[in-house]
Amino acid sequence: MKLPGIPSRDALTAQARGLAEQAASGAAKAADTMSRAAADTGRAATRTAAQTSQRLGVDRLPGLPGLSRPAKDDGAPIDVDAGPQITGTPFARTLATAFAARPHTRSARSLLLGADFLRTGLRLGGRERKQLKSHGFVPETAGTTGVSGAPGVPDLDVAELIHVHGRRLPNLMRNASHRVIKRDVRAVTDHGSATGSLHRIGVSEQEQARGAMGWTRLCVDTDQTDRLPVLSEDHHLDVVIASVGQEPGEYASDMAGLLPQGIPAEAWQALTADPPRPVMRLHLLGQDRIGVDAGGDTYTLFRNVPHTVRGSLLVMGNRVRRAELWLADRANIDILEWLPV
Numbered sequence: 001m002k003l004p005g006i007p008s009r010d011a012l013t014a015q016a017r018g019l020a021e022q023a024a025s026g027a028a029k030a031a032d033t034m035s036r037a038a039a040d041t042g043r044a045a046t047r048t049a050a051q052t053s054q055r056l057g058v059d060r061l062p063g064l065p066g067l068s069r070p071a072k073d074d075g076a077p078i079d080v081d082a083g084p085q086i087t088g089t090p091f092a093r094t095l096a097t098a099f100a101a102r103p104h105t106r107s108a109r110s111l112l113l114g115a116d117f118l119r120t121g122l123r124l125g126g127r128e129r130k131q132l133k134s135h136g137f138v139p140e141t142a143g144t145t146g147v148s149g150a151p152g153v154p155d156l157d158v159a160e161l162i163h164v165h166g167r168r169l170p171n172l173m174r175n176a177s178h179r180v181i182k183r184d185v186r187a188v189t190d191h192g193s194a195t196g197s198l199h200r201i202g203v204s205e206q207e208q209a210r211g212a213m214g215w216t217r218l219c220v221d222t223d224q225t226d227r228l229p230v231l232s233e234d235h236h237l238d239v240v241i242a243s244v245g246q247e248p249g250e251y252a253s254d255m256a257g258l259l260p261q262g263i264p265a266e267a268w269q270a271l272t273a274d275p276p277r278p279v280m281r282l283h284l285l286g287q288d289r290i291g292v293d294a295g296g297d298t299y300t301l302f303r304n305v306p307h308t309v310r311g312s313l314l315v316m317g318n319r320v321r322r323a324e325l326w327l328a329d330r331a332n333i334d335i336l337e338w339l340p341v
Contacts, residue, residue: 086211089245091254094213095325097203098240103328104217106236124191128163132190132295137279140243140314140321154243154322156216158198164312165239165324166194166222168293169283173226173310176289176301184301188293196220196237216241218324221332226286238327239311244320251319258284258323259307267292270300271315282313282320 086096138157168190175186196219203212218239225233244254255262263271263282270292271280283291283299284307293299311325 086213089250089253090213091242091245091250091323092257093211094215094242095240095257095323097207097212098201098215098217098242098327101201103238103330104219106330124193125163125167126191128159128167129190132160132163133297136277136295137281137314139279139316156198156241158196161198161218161239161241161324162194162196162220163190164281165218165237165326166196166220167192167224169285169310169312170222170224170226172283172291172293172299173285176285176291177226177287185298186301188297188299192222192224194220194222194224198241217327234332236328236330236332238330239324240327241322241324243322244313246319246321254323255320257308258313258320259305261306263290264302264305267300267302267305268318270302272318278316280315282315284310284312284325286310 086093088096138160140154142154168188171189171192175181175189199217199219200214201217202214218237218241220237220239221234222237223234225235244258245251267282267290271282274280274294277294281293281295283293285291285301286307288304288306290302290305290307291299292302309325311323313320314322314324
């Protein structure tokens, strides 16, 4: 029997050098793709954010560093005249500042790993799902700790926020798009890989003088998508979190910006139908669809309810207390596509 030949040292060296060159080439392609994708998604997110700001009633954005109008076709930002002020309620000014801000720079770990198990482990939301089913959503309380920080600013449950926006909402949005399902009470699917963090975004004294407001951003990397027929797609969400004014005039103004035609009576009935659950969520699912969610295994879908931006509203005491609105949705880079097989 003839034994296979043993490669020489020179042959092994040449083979190793070839593999190294392939890996380097793949890494270079991934880096180039990452750079171009970041630029493209940044311009798209800026354009979409500013258009949303206009739909929310903000037609003039501050000409401040880091804030810009939609990009031109060539990608150059349009500078805004330094004169106009941001006016309106604190809630409206917070949204105007957040939607005018350029998409933030992302870390390589977020871009390349996203919601990969190397970052998230094997956690797929089971613990959070059980918590919601047993106890419902966490009520809003004012505190002085964490990212919320300042006195009077609500404390935020980061794990719940990541679960809601990284797992629950994308699946509800996809579920609401199913034309085959005719019933309005639908099952909730909220599993998947997700991770994220909260950030307090400050503004300068000059920006404050122009009416800009500091704001809170939730960043979420998730493998759950709102699109059909795709079931899993790694992407990054930026979410602005802002408290809705509770004074009658401010409340009416803030809610008119979010839901121009108001909340339907049937939806209000669903929001108050479960007294043991004083905290509910009204999800803004896009395509004029909203969902009433108590944290259990089902939610109730309502149609023909126009709204300007997707996200989730926290409801307590028959009033909306907090809005969590999607600023940007950017795809992550799949590094495996560029590595040699």
